[in-house]
Amino acid sequence: MPSEFTGKHVTVAGLGVSGVPAAKVLHGLGARVTVVNDGDDERSRAQAAQLEALGVTVRLGDGTASDSGSAAGLPEGTELIVTAPGWKPTHPLFTAAEQAGVPVWGDVELAWRLRGLDGRKPAPWLAVTGTNGKTTTVQMLASILKAAGLRTAAVGNIGVSLLDAVTGEEEYDVLAVELSSYQLHWAPSLRAHSATVLNLAPDHLDWHGSMEAYVADKGRIYEGNRVACVYNVADKATEDLVRAADVEEGCRAVGFTLGTPGPSQLGVVEGLLVDRAFVEDRHKNAQELAEVSDVNPPAPHNIANALAAAGLARAFGVSAAAVRDGLRAFTPDAHRIAHVADVDGVSYVDDSKATNTHATEASLAAYESIVWIAGGLAKGATFDELVAGAAKRLRGAVLIGADRALIREALARHAPEVPVVDLDRTDTGAMLQAVQEARRLARPGDTVLLAPACASMDMFTNYNQRGDAFAQAVRELGA
Structure with missing residues (x-):
């Protein structure tokens, strides 16, 4: 069946997990597809061969080259660019596109425009972004929606790809969508x-180039919302x-808070998650949704994730019972504030996914007395604010990794009384020594x-391998 893409010259920027599906879908819709990719490694060549067998043109290691007679960096005849999320807006290809008046979409924009192309009713999107907690919140939301008997999937940066979700044979009632700032930038x-x-x-x-640009791209998620814009009462920037946002008439602002909720908010009262947003006479009434103990794990930042997921589900009309059942059924991914074991009265917790200071701040706030294992690649981060806020909770610290000196210096400035073990090694075996040193510092009741x-990439392949090394070291303690 002919589509708006039939015969259209489309350039796909990048291969990988988003570029390859985009190229296949566009080719299947009749577009004349050229893929440009900056890299030319073994994986890229294998993906290129797969696409070329379908009739797609692929240019490896040549993402910025120009054809004769074309704008610099833009394949001749290009009418649309669909980009992988990782390509920066400053890439020469996009500069050339702007000069030539060629629109640039991300894979999310393409998926959004392809909804209902096969004649089916498009599934609404309940969308989640933020610096931290996106994946967990989307998984919680999908669990709640499934508990309500709805056909759904966790999609986007997680699980099923968005393009597969909107073009595949399976039909959905609603989608729980995780979106990064990269994806939102290219989803107008x-x-x-x-x-x-x-x-x-x-x-x-x-x-993004600046904090202002980063925040602006995150804010795109609220544009055109139909029912509810759910924000974090403790983070005023989200309310701003x-x-x-330019939303549809009648769309409501709904806050979530770890405190007692006001009208049009969800919050916590005496160990209960409660809703004062999606109830009759919200100025006087509240609806119990679940117990705090239904959230796994019941750390403060994870309770906030649960409230945000509940807010989106309630905006879609899901019952309080389904919120409770969905939260009870939810199991978090590995390496996200995961309890590994108790050894000699000390609890060992793996939050290897806390790869930035904001995530680590939330993790440290979940425990009263901590021996903290930290360090790795700082990615330009500073640690003074993090350490100052957590100083009273620290029993001790064990530092590993290439940039551990930055954390050590922050500890010396803001928590000089906290004993610090600085491990001058970056091999994977350092984790066992770190856990042994932490055990020496810890007292019964500590975490x-x-x-x-x-x-993690200074010492490990990824945060998963780092967390696995920690868990294995803890198991060796208890052996």
Whole structure:
């Protein structure tokens, strides 16, 4: 069946997990597709061969080259660019596109425009972004929606790809969509049913160019919302984004808070998650949704995630019972504030996913007395504010990784009384020594917490391998 893409010259920028599906979908819709990719490694060549077998043109290691007679960096005849999220807005290809008047979409924008192309009713999107907590919140939301009997999936940066979700054979009632700031930057026409920005802290500033640009791209998620813009009462910047958004008439601002909720908010009262937003006479009434103990784990930042997920689900009309059942059924991914074991009265917790200071701040706030294992690649971060805020909770600290000196210096300035073990090694075996040193510092009732506040690639393949190394070291303690 002919589509708006039939015969259209489309350039796909980048291969990988988003570029390859985009190229395949566009080719299947009749577009004349050229893929440009800056890299030319073994994986890229394998992906290129797969696409070329379908009739797609692929140019490896040549993402900025120009054809004769074309604008610099723009394949001749290009009418549309669909880009992978990682390509920076300053890439020469996009500069050339702007000069030539060629629109640039991301894979999310393409997926949004392809909804209902096969004649099916498009599934509404409940969308989630934020600096931290996106994946957990989307998974909680999907669990709640499933508990309500709805056909759904966690999609976007997680689980099923958005393009597969909107073009595949399976039909959905609603989608729980995780969106990064990169994806939102290239999604100008996205209009969610309801959306949330969980929190905002400096991140990916090298890509966006400034904190203001990063925040603005996060705020795109609220544009055109139909029912609810869910924001974090404790993070005023998220509410400011709601106020600035151009939404549909009747769309409501709904806050979530770890305190007692006011009207049009969800919050916590005496160990209960309660709703004062989606109830009759919200100025007088509240609806119990679940117990705090239904949230796994019941750390403060994870309770906030649960409230945000509940807010989006309630905006879609989900019952209080389904919120409770969905939260009870939810199991968090590995390495997200995961309890590993108790050894000699000390609890060992793996939050290897805490790769920046904002995530680590939330992790440290979840425990009263901590021996903190931290360090790795700082990615330009500073640690003074983090350490100053957590100083009273620290029993001790064990530092690993390439940039551990930055944390050590912050501890010396803001927590000089806290004993620090500085491990001058970056091999993977350092984790076993770190856990052994933490055990020496800990007392019964303490928590040994791996919350590195840094990326892992100086010592490990990724944060998963780092968390696995921690868990294995803890198991060896208890052997």
